[in-house]
Amino acid sequence: MTYLDYAETDLNNLDAYWTAKEIQQQPLVWEKALANLIANKTQIDAFLKPILAIKNLRIIFTGAGTSAFVGTSIVPAVSASLGLRVEAIATTDLVSNPREFFQADVPTLLVSFARSGNSPESVATVDYADALLKECYQLAVTCNADGELFKRCSGKNKFALLMPEETNDVGFAMTSSFSSMMLTALYLFCPTDDFRQKLQHSIFATESLINSHNTALKAVALKKYQRVIYLGSGVFRGLAQEGALKLLELTDGVAVSSFDSPLGFRHGPKAIVNNQTLVMLFVSNNPHTRKYDLELLKELQADQEVGQIVVVSAQHDSQLIADESVVLQGMEKAQDIFLLLPYIVCAQIYAFQHALAIGNTPDHPSSSGTINRVVQGVHIHVL
Known part of the structure; x- marks a missing residue:
């Protein structure tokens, strides 16, 4: 297996x-x-x-x-x-x-x-x-x-x-x-009568992502970027935070990661970008939100400062000209909540591959042993 x-x-x-x-x-x-x-x-x-x-x-x-x-x-x-x-x-x-x-x-x-x-x-x-x-x-x-x-x-x-x-x-x-x-x-x-059907589309897209994009994500990871920024709007901002934590955990802090929304990123945090920076952008399917996501993509490309951009999207688009695009299959009209699942798997795969690229051990990533699966050392005090 x-x-x-x-x-x-x-x-x-x-x-x-x-x-x-x-x-x-x-x-x-x-x-x-x-x-x-x-x-x-x-x-x-x-x-x-x-x-x-x-x-x-x-x-x-x-x-x-x-x-x-x-x-x-x-x-x-x-x-x-x-x-x-x-x-x-x-x-x-x-x-x-x-x-x-x-x-x-x-x-x-x-x-x-x-x-x-x-x-x-x-x-x-x-x-x-x-x-x-x-x-x-x-x-x-x-x-x-x-x-x-x-x-x-x-x-x-x-x-x-x-x-x-x-x-x-x-x-x-x-x-x-x-x-x-x-x-x-x-x-x-977020109940919907066709939840099962919509989830099946997420499942198919995720299986296709694993089969079709794992090798490309591994190739990006082998470049060992020192800084990785995850960006997403709406529901994807929280997902970006989880993506950043996955990389930080699995690389034992060797790769420094951060997160933001595409609009928020412009207000100072973009200072982190240099040629050793990878940006992973989670693109929304919401037509209004998507415009802001793609505007930031254009800006980063025009700046010519970033090391590499990985765009994760459910739609093919002429504007999605990035160093690496992960485009999901069959999700062009999906609600953003059903993109959460394949999008986070993309971030997980990248974090896993980056950890291996730098020689770290994903199952037990903390070399010092000071970071634990279940947190230790916290004392709960009486109210």
Whole structure:
């Protein structure tokens, strides 16, 4: 069996087996995640529908690190879909400043995302919310049935939703866990009658991306750019943040990464660009938004300062003249929320290939051992 064009033996020698497998398996895992949601739809609806009907409801998406970026990515789409007050606030912010973020008199649905569910902040956020909010509802979306978060989110006004077993990534970096939790949140909070059909298009596009663009992304990674910037508008800004973290994690900080929106990037952050900089631009399918994305592409090309640009798009366009274009198959008319899945796989593949290019070990990338799969050293203090 091969993963990302590497034989299992080679991946084991590179300490990269799990990361490669967990990136490539995602289309199959998404099908399992959707089947899981459909199988549990009655119980999920019984919990969620009455809550979403509450007047003045506030929804907070939370998590730590990559788990937090699930919420950051989908907030714009969920806000538009539900017409409610929806925010993404990381557990790492909620725990340190709970009284500033929680509003006691506002009915709140706290949606916690977590791979292991054992991060101290994940558990503390559940407890702080119960203590500070007069009307609190909690939904946990997690990949680990043995985790503290899953155990605590059962009982009155709480619901724990478990992802398929394969999503509990063995590798250091969250890959299957991130995308599957994001898919789940979209299913729950951006409902559409043809969700299954649209997801199938995302699955096909992702499989085609893995088969058709892995080699090109590896070739870009072999150039070992010192700086990599991820840019995206709307839902893709949060995705850009996750892409930047993946590269930082898997290269053990050797490649310095950052993120922004295409418009925000012009307001100072563009100073980072030099000939050792790679820019990965996630292009929107929204006609209005896409204009701004392509304007920045033109500007970067005209500046002639950047080392290389990788454009990730669902549409062929005469303006998409870049050093490397990853154009998805069959997604020309897709909503941006269904581009989130293949787009993040593109970023994951690049981070994996960059790590190998510099001789790092993706499954255990922290050479010092000071960065852990589940954060350590955090002491939770009594309110």
